Amino acid sequence: MSKKDRTLGRLIRQVGPCSLQIAPRQSPYEALAESIVYQQLTGKAAATIYARVCKLYNSRRCPSPEKISGASLELLRSAGLSRSKAAAIKDLAAKVLAGDIPTRRGAEKLSDEELVTKLTEVRGVGRWTVEMFLIFTLGRPDVLPLDDYGVRKGFARAYGREVLPKPKELATQGERWRPYRTAASWYLWRATELDAAP
Numbered sequence: 001m002s003k004k005d006r007t008l009g010r011l012i013r014q015v016g017p018c019s020l021q022i023a024p025r026q027s028p029y030e031a032l033a034e035s036i037v038y039q040q041l042t043g044k045a046a047a048t049i050y051a052r053v054c055k056l057y058n059s060r061r062c063p064s065p066e067k068i069s070g071a072s073l074e075l076l077r078s079a080g081l082s083r084s085k086a087a088a089i090k091d092l093a094a095k096v097l098a099g100d101i102p103t104r105r106g107a108e109k110l111s112d113e114e115l116v117t118k119l120t121e122v123r124g125v126g127r128w129t130v131e132m133f134l135i136f137t138l139g140r141p142d143v144l145p146l147d148d149y150g151v152r153k154g155f156a157r158a159y160g161r162e163v164l165p166k167p168k169e170l171a172t173q174g175e176r177w178r179p180y181r182t183a184a185s186w187y188l189w190r191a192t193e194l195d196a197a198p
Contacts, residue, residue: 004176008184011158015190018183022139027104029096030062031137032122035129036088037081052079053089068093088124095122112140135182144174144181154188 003009023031037053038046056071056079057063068076068089076086095101100121107115112134119130131145145151146167155173156164165173177184 005173007159008177008187011187011191014194015187018186020139020182020186021136023137024139025104026137028101028107028119028133028137029065029092031133032092032101032119032125032129033062033068033089035132036085036092036124039085039124039129049080053081055079065093065096069097084124088122091123092125107138112143135185140182142179142181144171144177144185146170146174148185150192151185151188154191157194158188158191 026034034050037050041049051060053076054060054063056075057067063071071090073083073086073090076089077083081089092101100118102110102115102118110118115134116127116130119125119133120127128145128147131143131148134140134143135145149164152164152170155170156162174181174184
């Protein structure tokens, strides 16, 4: 990547080695359930609510699809979930039980786009959520989330832009980073943190 894009190469040297962390044992169901809870919340608030959902079943782990499917919306909302998130998690659980959501092993056999198509059928799960799953759960090497605010902001910072790039511009630039666009995304996220560095 550094040879094809000198600006990105400069950012890579500035940040240092990529230390992307993935969740090697998390199932698609667990990853998506957690993602739904975390949507549009600060990390701390989301972690508190997620812990409460788990505690409904006296556990620290994600409740099984059977338990979520059998839960009332009111019970899930008592943990702090909004009505739409409670409904989304129940829809996810129902689709898992119906065999519409692949297992971890099954997901590893599908292409990125096949997973986007399949998983966005779940209520409340969009392309961005699936892209985060591809990166942080499956560790796919060539994912570039074009609508991610952090990636766009990092690009603007690294490339000296005052305006965030449109997804089309980012996609065009991203062609230089294939087949390692996940690593490029990680470095662009780190670029936003450089602003806060002393």
